[in-house]
Amino acid sequence: MLKKIYEILLQEYGPQGWWPLLDYRGTNPTKTGAVEGYHPAEYDFPKTDQQIFEICVGAILTQNTSWAQVEKALKNLAHETIITPTGLKKLEENVLKDAIKPAGYFNQKAKKLLLFIDFYASLHRRTPSRKELLSVWGIGKETADSILLYAYGLPIFVVDAYTRRIFSMLGFVDKDAEYDVIQNFVMNNLPQDIIVYQEFHALIVEHAKRHCKTKPDCQKCILKKHCQL
């Protein structure tokens, strides 16, 4: 049943190509459209250490914030410096905060980024464990799992508020089920496939943004006949 939902969403929206990465091909980093700068149906990203790090930065900046706002913040950062641990660390604190301001919580997120940078540097390009990530102040379960799945390509499913909402409406989990319960449900009912996990989470976000909002818009929802709303 769960896999059927995945297939319906994939059929409806197509491969999403997450994680979104800045597109450096032009003179300035751009990424305005839904797909431009993404890499749909290409699963060999990230290809560089800089891309791995950019995903981590984005994962922190997007906490409780729309990606459009994070995109502005990333572009601001890219305008100030190269988005690498040393590049970001060289910024004046106020410059850093101003750059990420569009993503909100700029005081907290600046602190989170600086703490994460030190952690990241200490890894020397080694893949961190989930426990290590969670030990960093500002890195919670969703952020840690996003980093593991999208930056490091480990088969770990990411749960977010959308996932909880959609899966509870489909009757899969309780409406206030714990993070790990939802994660285990998915990972026990789908093949442990990186591509499936990456796409499924991205598809859930896309579907939620279009239909399964706090004020749901069910008219054209492809999952209507499976929904218990």
Place this chain on the structure above:
DNA sequence: AACCAGGACGTGA
């Protein structure tokens, strides 16, 4: 003009 966005953390019970 409220409400919400791809959360995480601190606090008091």
Place this chain on the structure above:
DNA sequence: TCACGTCATGGT
């Protein structure tokens, strides 16, 4: 554990 409160900008 649980239930709130806090953090903050910008789009709808």
